[in-house]
Amino acid sequence: MKYFSILFLSVALFFSCNGNNDPVPDQLIEVSKIILSEHSLSLETGVTVILSAEVLPADAADKAITWSSSNADVASVIDGVVSANSAGNALIIAHAGTKVDTCAVTVENNPLTYDVGVLINGVRWATRNLATTGEFVVNPEDLGGHFQWNRIDTINFMLYDNYYASNFPNTTFWLPENDPSPAEWRVPTFNEIQTLLDTDNVTEEWTILNGVSGMRFADIATGNSIFLPAAGYLHDNDGILYNASTQGTYWSSDEALEFPVVNSYFILFFNDFTMWLSTNKADGLSIRPVAK
Numbered sequence: 001m002k003y004f005s006i007l008f009l010s011v012a013l014f015f016s017c018n019g020n021n022d023p024v025p026d027q028l029i030e031v032s033k034i035i036l037s038e039h040s041l042s043l044e045t046g047v048t049v050i051l052s053a054e055v056l057p058a059d060a061a062d063k064a065i066t067w068s069s070s071n072a073d074v075a076s077v078i079d080g081v082v083s084a085n086s087a088g089n090a091l092i093i094a095h096a097g098t099k100v101d102t103c104a105v106t107v108e109n110n111p112l113t114y115d116v117g118v119l120i121n122g123v124r125w126a127t128r129n130l131a132t133t134g135e136f137v138v139n140p141e142d143l144g145g146h147f148q149w150n151r152i153d154t155i156n157f158m159l160y161d162n163y164y165a166s167n168f169p170n171t172t173f174w175l176p177e178n179d180p181s182p183a184e185w186r187v188p189t190f191n192e193i194q195t196l197l198d199t200d201n202v203t204e205e206w207t208i209l210n211g212v213s214g215m216r217f218a219d220i221a222t223g224n225s226i227f228l229p230a231a232g233y234l235h236d237n238d239g240i241l242y243n244a245s246t247q248g249t250y251w252s253s254d255e256a257l258e259f260p261v262v263n264s265y266f267i268l269f270f271n272d273f274t275m276w277l278s279t280n281k282a283d284g285l286s287i288r289p290v291a292k
Helices: 002-018 158-165 192-197
Strands: 033-037 039-045 048-050 053-056 064-068 075-078 083-084 088-096 100-108 118-120 122-127 130-132 204-210 212-219 225-227 247-256 261-269 274-280
Touching: 033 088, 033 100, 039 083, 053 088, 064 075, 075 088, 083 100, 083 274, 118 212, 118 225, 192 261, 192 274, 204 225, 225 247
Parallel strands: 039 100
Antiparallel strands: 033 053, 048 083, 064 088, 075 083, 088 100, 118 122, 204 212, 212 225, 247 261, 261 274
């Protein structure tokens, strides 16, 4: 009798573990919270930052994060990398499971790369010279850098022989990839610098701005004006700065028709006259960009 009791108990335990009463498997652990490393950012255009995110609990089954922006034109995001694109406000949104966290982003224009520009005789001119590759000077009267034609930097100035021996860009116009202007700007064409010399629509006046001499060009119809400082030029033979404060020389993007290969057009002014000429591409001249 004792034998049958033990056998009955064994059979009962077998069915309780393998029948309709199987043990319930562990349930998936859901995300309870997502926490961004920053909840507000103030950025300048062109800047990128990386947002990190902590997903809780640590043993959540699915910790994947989906990123989005309320206004990608202002601030876009890819895998947590936020790019400031234009001035304005945007909300960066991070989803993990059913949970959400956000970061408010305010974007302001970088004064070294952004310029509102001034419309004069149909051309929108920047209000400041180029300082170096991709950057404007801070103030309209600042002289800025001096560039050799169709070269993107002001640092490695090349003397005439070396410039033509190995580095001369064989083109009739300033190549876009060599344009040192900030985004949305470029070196003006020959026709565009000539619009400043159109005396029917533009006036010119030698003047002094905050102690710096230069030429002011003003649209007769609107009164809009720009000030071009007399920044002088770097001579191709020695790389020395000449005539600062007495002469302004500003490149166009076009090769000179009368002296192809060697010369390109530019605008020249002193205190008593303004004209266009062509000069050696190896000279270092100022650049006042126009809008693309």
